Amino acid sequence: PFTRRIRKKKREMVKVRKALATCSFSGYRHFIFPISPDLNGKAEGASHNWPDKVQETWNALVQETKIDVIASSDLFSFPEVSIPEEVIGWNQDLLSSSPSFMVTLVTQCSLDRLKNLEELLARWKGSASVAVFIGDDDDKENAKALISGCIGRAHQRAQKANGEENTQWDVAVNLMQSIVPDSPYPINLLRNVALLAAKEHQRNLGVIDHAAVFLVDVDFRPSNNLHETLLSVNAADKIIQQKKAVVCPAFETKAGTDSPKRVSELISLFETAEADGFHVSHFPQGHSPTDFAEFTLRSRHLDEGSAIDCWKMTYEVRYIEGFEPYIVMATNYVPLYDERFQGYGLNKVSHLASVAKKTGGTFTVLPGVFVSAPEHQKSGSWSSIYGSSSIDAKFNRLCLKGLYRNFCARLQDEKEVMVSASTRCWNNKLTRLVNIDSLIVRPGLTSILDSVSPLPKGNDFMSLYVCLLQEIITQHMAKGEEGGMVNFQKGQHLNLKSTNVMEKLSSCVVESENEGEEGRLVPDNSRYPDQLFS
Numbered sequence: 001p002f003t004r005r006i007r008k009k010k011r012e013m014v015k016v017r018k019a020l021a022t023c024s025f026s027g028y029r030h031f032i033f034p035i036s037p038d039l040n041g042k043a044e045g046a047s048h049n050w051p052d053k054v055q056e057t058w059n060a061l062v063q064e065t066k067i068d069v070i071a072s073s074d075l076f077s078f079p080e081v082s083i084p085e086e087v088i089g090w091n092q093d094l095l096s097s098s099p100s101f102m103v104t105l106v107t108q109c110s111l112d113r114l115k116n117l118e119e120l121l122a123r124w125k126g127s128a129s130v131a132v133f134i135g136d137d138d139d140k141e142n143a144k145a146l147i148s149g150c151i152g153r154a155h156q157r158a159q160k161a162n163g164e165e166n167t168q169w170d171v172a173v174n175l176m177q178s179i180v181p182d183s184p185y186p187i188n189l190l191r192n193v194a195l196l197a198a199k200e201h202q203r204n205l206g207v208i209d210h211a212a213v214f215l216v217d218v219d220f221r222p223s224n225n226l227h228e229t230l231l232s233v234n235a236a237d238k239i240i241q242q243k244k245a246v247v248c249p250a251f252e253t254k255a256g257t258d259s260p261k262r263v264s265e266l267i268s269l270f271e272t273a274e275a276d277g278f279h280v281s282h283f284p285q286g287h288s289p290t291d292f293a294e295f296t297l298r299s300r301h302l303d304e305g306s307a308i309d310c311w312k313m314t315y316e317v318r319y320i321e322g323f324e325p326y327i328v329m330a331t332n333y334v335p336l337y338d339e340r341f342q343g344y345g346l347n348k349v350s351h352l353a354s355v356a357k358k359t360g361g362t363f364t365v366l367p368g369v370f371v372s373a374p375e376h377q378k379s380g381s382w383s384s385i386y387g388s389s390s391i392d393a394k395f396n397r398l399c400l401k402g403l404y405r406n407f408c409a410r411l412q413d414e415k416e417v418m419v420s421a422s423t424r425c426w427n428n429k430l431t432r433l434v435n436i437d438s439l440i441v442r443p444g445l446t447s448i449l450d451s452v453s454p455l456p457k458g459n460d461f462m463s464l465y466v467c468l469l470q471e472i473i474t475q476h477m478a479k480g481e482e483g484g485m486v487n488f489q490k491g492q493h494l495n496l497k498s499t500n501v502m503e504k505l506s507s508c509v510v511e512s513e514n515e516g517e518e519g520r521l522v523p524d525n526s527r528y529p530d531q532l533f534s
């Protein structure tokens with residue numbers, strides 16, 4: 001199978017290159033240069049006035065044509081990796097608790113970043129969902145041991161830093177392995193795995209409707225007060241009720257500088273040029289819209305302030321293309337990552353473009369808190385895209401630009417984000433449950449959902465059951481009363497139009513013992529036992 005994939009990839013590359021060549025020649029044949037009149041009485045058209053920078057203009061035109069061709073090709077694929085394996089599970093002792101508001105940190109890394117993961121989790125005081133990637137030739141059992149050791153050390157350090165047992169510290173790790181040699185780092189797939197694992201956990205705790213996720217990369221360290229500030233009443237109002245995307249300002253510290261823990265330490269480093277906005281020197285659009293001058297001005301007197309003081313000082317900034325801050329957002333409101341982005345480049349930029357579309361292009365910056373990362377060498381993923389002038393590297397850069405253009409076109413057309421089938425299935429199960437809970441408010445039907453939630457993974461019938469309820473709700477919401485209530489009559493037939501449901505059930509009947517009481521769903525053809533629908 002691997003050999004067939006290689007051959008297919010080569011055929012695709014040949015096809016794209018032929019298309020590029022055709023467009024380039026076509027462009028040249030139709031390129032028209034202006035001809036100036038003959039001022040000396042010579043034959044008309046004898047002298048030619050070539051445009052300034054014609055070579056640069058022509059190269060740019062050819063480059064744009066190539067990107068357009070790639071953007072419309074089928075060259076992009078999803079990562080070829082194993083299914084997620086839970087290496088470290090959630091703390092089962094915490095399942096009985098139901099916090100009023102919850103924020104779960106979401107991140108991902110490879111084995112060579114486990115030290116950074118330890119530093120991140122040692123500073124974090126709440127729950128965290130992590131996805132770890134290993135190559136096809138890595139020993140999985142050894143990787144599990146390394147991960148367990150990393151999480152254990154982080155937990156000990158977190159407890160020591162807090163001076164007491166931290167009952168909110170809870171970390172789960174999913175491991176994924178490449179199934180092909182030399183595969184690029186599946187960064188957005190890993191982010192989706194960590195995100196959906198967090199979402200599933202919050203649902204199991206019963207807090208999904210008042211829970212958020214903190215989306216951050218593994219190289220960063222949060223300020224000491226970040227978790228506490230994100231759990232305040234003001235945070236819940238901004239994030240859940242107002243559906244704001246809250247920016248945690250990101251900074252980069254010079255090599256050899258101690259990572260700041262308090263905002264006063266950060267401002268001191270910022271004013272002595274030992275810290276700066278993250279990557280503002282070579283990719284200013286990435287974080288400059290955060291407005292670091294405004295952040296330092298508002299944060300200067302918040303070092304000893306309360307979480308409420310931080311939220312009183314928030315300010316809004318507008319999205320520009322390329323803006324990629326680290327944000328906290330209501331879990332139910334976060335879009336998925338496009339999994340076709342692999343390796344380095346535009347993977348987070350694309351996701352923040354999706355976020356900006358949801359928020360109307362507005363982000364809320366939270367002063368008094370921050371994340372910081374030390375300067376570090378460029379990754380191997382960066383080198384494969386930008387660190388070489390080889391033909392393959394140039395083609396990789398073209399492919400990345402073509403993929404981003406394809407993504408932007410889909411976003412403009414309001415099409416779904418491209419994810420693998422396994423991600424879509426997992427997300428659909430969680431999303432359908434969220435939609436059902438928010439639409440069905442009558443006690444009878446809610447109790448039905450309580451008896452089957454959460455859905456066991458891979459249970460086809462339970463997935464069908466959710467599809468069935470979602471179909472009923474969709475068709476009958478127009479007849480519903482205020483609050484999303486739907487009145488079903490005894491013996492009423494509900495015709496199902498969804499193909500995947502039609503394959504199993506042609507219709508269903510709502511029955512009840514007495515007129516006006518809540519009914520139960522039973523299949524017309526009795527292919528399934530009645531009790532499964534009760």
